[in-house]
Amino acid sequence: MPRRLILALALFALAAPLCAQPPDSSLTQAEIDQVREYRYYPADCVLLFVNFLDLRTQELHDLYAHPRRPGREQDTHDLIQQFTSITDQLSDNLDEYGPLHIDLRKALPKILTGIDRWTADLNALPDNNAYTVTRKLALESLHDLRESTTQLAADQAAWFKAHPPNKSPDDKNGPIDIPR
Numbered sequence: 001m002p003r004r005l006i007l008a009l010a011l012f013a014l015a016a017p018l019c020a021q022p023p024d025s026s027l028t029q030a031e032i033d034q035v036r037e038y039r040y041y042p043a044d045c046v047l048l049f050v051n052f053l054d055l056r057t058q059e060l061h062d063l064y065a066h067p068r069r070p071g072r073e074q075d076t077h078d079l080i081q082q083f084t085s086i087t088d089q090l091s092d093n094l095d096e097y098g099p100l101h102i103d104l105r106k107a108l109p110k111i112l113t114g115i116d117r118w119t120a121d122l123n124a125l126p127d128n129n130a131y132t133v134t135r136k137l138a139l140e141s142l143h144d145l146r147e148s149t150t151q152l153a154a155d156q157a158a159w160f161k162a163h164p165p166n167k168s169p170d171d172k173n174g175p176i177d178i179p180r
Contacts, residue, residue: 026085027052042097046107049090050114056083057121064125073130080122080131084138091145098152101159108153115146 027035031052038045061080063072090111097104119142122135 007035007080014105014121026082026089042093046090046093046097046104047110049086049093049108050108050110052086053083053090053114053118056086057118060121073128076125076128077131077134080134080138083118083122084134084141087138087141087145091141094145094148094152098155101156101163103156103157103160103165104152105160108149108156111149112146112153115142115149118142 034048035045038048042116056079060083063075076162094104096110119139122138122142125135127129
């Protein structure tokens with residue numbers, strides 16, 4: 001009996017740290033708070049992710065605009081991983097908002113122009129084995145985002161042509177009602 005109790009306690013002690021894994025560190029705590037604040041305004045939330053991606057590409061540009069410093073390749077690898085994670089989160093948000101027919105028609109063209117800019121920025125990085133695979137994954141993620149954004153833009157154009165939104169000034173860019 002005491003052996004089983006000790007074994008159970010040992011297993012519990014080993015399993016507890018597994019539940020306490022740190023969250024994905026692609027967004028800072030301030031960015032997470034911004035996402036929470038804008039979650040009820042989908043178009044603004046989507047544009048927030050566009051700004052986060054612009055910040056990451058600016059950080060990548062800054063790494064190579066200054067004289068080389070030790071660890072630059074690892075920093076590049078980490079920033080590209082963050083970029084890919086944020087791109088995937090943006091894609092997930094678009095997948096979530098699409099079937100709900102939330103009006104994102106003003107935000108989608110900004111995403112598409114951003115994808116061109118981000119692709120060019122990632123391709124402009126010098127070749128290095130430390131982040132070649134990570135960059136390839138980021139470019140594939142951007143390609144997938146382009147496909148889903150293009151499809152969503154076409155779907156939204158068709159939906160809102162068939163179901164025009166009401167023109168009352170009270171409903172302009174209001175919060176969404178998320179059923180619980």
